[in-house]
Amino acid sequence: MTMDNNQTDGLSSQPSDIEKEALQQKAEQQDISAQDSEKLQKTIQNMEENQPQENVHYNLPNELVTRASLVIDANRAAGQRIAVAESCTGGLVMAALTEVPGASDVFDAGFVTYANQAKIDLLNISQDVIETFGSVSLAVAWAMARNAVEKSDADIAVAITGIAGPTGGDERKPVGTVVFARARRDADPNEVVAEQKSFGDLGRSGIRLQAALCALSLLMPDASISQG
Amino acid sequence: MTMDNNQTDGLSSQPSDIEKEALQQKAEQQDISAQDSEKLQKTIQNMEENQPQENVHYNLPNELVTRASLVIDANRAAGQRIAVAESCTGGLVMAALTEVPGASDVFDAGFVTYANQAKIDLLNISQDVIETFGSVSLAVAWAMARNAVEKSDADIAVAITGIAGPTGGDERKPVGTVVFARARRDADPNEVVAEQKSFGDLGRSGIRLQAALCALSLLMPDASISQG
Incomplete structure (x- = not known):
């Protein structure tokens, strides 16, 4: 079954x-x-x-499901399985991936570690790292992605942690700041591949949408990310 | 931060x-x-x-976010934290919860265990139980909910496992069959609280939406569920 x-x-x-x-x-x-x-x-x-647009109803914005579908197709073709660790997007990336029929060919599992304690408990993020760098940091994003690969059967994992607002920002990391990381199972464990982006204050839903779209792009088999 | x-x-x-x-x-x-x-x-x-309807944009259907908002408010009032373990809904329930500003007051963490191996690896579901009862079963849903509570800081967890289609159904468990379970941290561990529902073939997105709405109702502090 x-x-x-x-x-x-x-x-x-x-x-x-x-x-x-x-x-x-x-x-x-x-x-x-x-x-x-x-x-x-x-x-x-x-x-x-x-190709007349047929009336297909999704639970999520079409652009999100369309990109998720590209991710599923491309990883199926590459023979790779994927995992996701989400904080500020809170499940949106995985909801998009699993909206695509056939997602099970490619999508393995994921974590929504919303509270800091959940990052510690579910993904073994060190409390020291969270306290030193903040939960929205390259260090935390990278550890989330790395441990999502370790704790799943996936070949690639992407992590997302950021400030979706309306509150929670400060001068250094305003609302709209989102950090992404990508981990490959076969990569050098010292290779840090993470990136901080500033989407600006597009509103909570807007920031989450842009962050989810970005995370999906990073789940493409040939995606690259700037060195953090 | x-x-x-x-x-x-x-x-x-x-x-x-x-x-x-x-x-x-x-x-x-x-x-x-x-x-x-x-x-x-x-x-x-x-x-x-x-109260004129203001133009609030969400990434998810309004009814889902509205219900998620009720869940956040009611659990905040009850002083309870919540967790979710999703299979067929693949993150949709958590995406709805975290679309609500202030979700962090209440929502702790969650698991998307899409593949059977993910259920085993992330939530310690026994392979025997999956093989004996099937991944869409009261036994698996209950273990998912129970272990989601154990592995998080939440007081209540709800699990969802089902057949969203378009394929994967059979005569005994057709497409649209979804099993829900609810676990409380302080409950008798032998108390099985799980329920199987048949939504019919509403299409993949339709089944996922109904399943997510149902799961959110079960996350209300006073929710009850029929004995499985």
């Missing part, structure tokens, strides 16, 4: 969005010529015109 | 919804007389008319 499935047919009514984004990402990554770019735009336009 | 906050002002633009639901629940629970019911309906109507 499995509780999910390994088909992607539930999203098949939206291939245009997914393919569009993939194409656009490809274009951005490869810095293609203006002529090629024009061709690409035409392809995207054709896809839009020829 | 804390990453969230302890104010509820972000939801203050929607008191009518929240209070309406609370009043309606009260009416249902207490089986009040028709006359009282009429008074109540009038109160609700007045609240609706006098």
Whole structure:
């Protein structure tokens, strides 16, 4: 008895969005010529015109589920399993991943460590590290990602910790500050791959949405992150 | 440095919804007389008319955030902390809880144990129990809830495991079958409080939404559940 499935047919009514984004990402990554770019735009336009938007209802914003679907597809193709450790996004990234039919092919498990004590209890984050660097820090994010890999069967884990507001910010780390980390099972354990971003005060939901989108991008098999 | 906050002002633009639901629940629970019911309906109507709906954007359906907000408020009032263990809902319940400003007052931590191995690794569910009863069973849901309490600082935990589809169902447990369990820290460990529901095939998102709403109801301090 499995509780999910390994088909992607539930999203098949939206291939245009997914393919569009993939194409656009490809274009951005490869810095293609203006002529090629024009061709690409035409392809995207054709896809839009020829594929009427069917009425698919999701519990989450379409852009989030679309990106989650790309993550599932790309990791399935790469034969990699993923895990997530969330603090300020509080489950939003995993909710998006599991909205995608067939998520069980790729998504293994995750932790929502909202309270500091939960970070300590569930992910073995040292209280000293939290006290020294703060719960929104490269050190804590990295330990969350590293331990999420250790405690699961995943090949890659991404961690998110930040200040979604409306309160909790200060001058040094205002509301909208979010730290991301990415850990690979086979990586050098001393390799710290974490990044701090400032989304500004987009409101609690807005900050959480942007943070979740960013975390999903980091779950792509070939994602890179600046050195923290 | 804390990453969230302890104010509820972000939801203050929607008191009518929240209070309406609370009043309606009260009416249902207490089986009040028709006359009282009429008074109540009038109160609700007045609240609706006098409180123009402000434009609050959430990442999740309003009904989910509204119910999550009730859960946070009621548990704050009861001085109880909560945890969640999710399988088929994959983080949706926790995403709703943490969409509410001030969630950190009440929400401690949670587990998304999507793969069977994750249930074993993260929540110490016995492989024997999974093999004997299936991952969608009262036994597994109960163990998930019990161990979520044990592994967190929460007073109450709710677990959700089910078949969101589109595949994974069979004749005995069709798509839409979801099992819930509720554990209290101070409860008799032999007290099994779990329930199996059949939502029917509402589609993957529809089943997940109904399951999340049901789980949130079970997180109310005075929630009861049928004996499994």
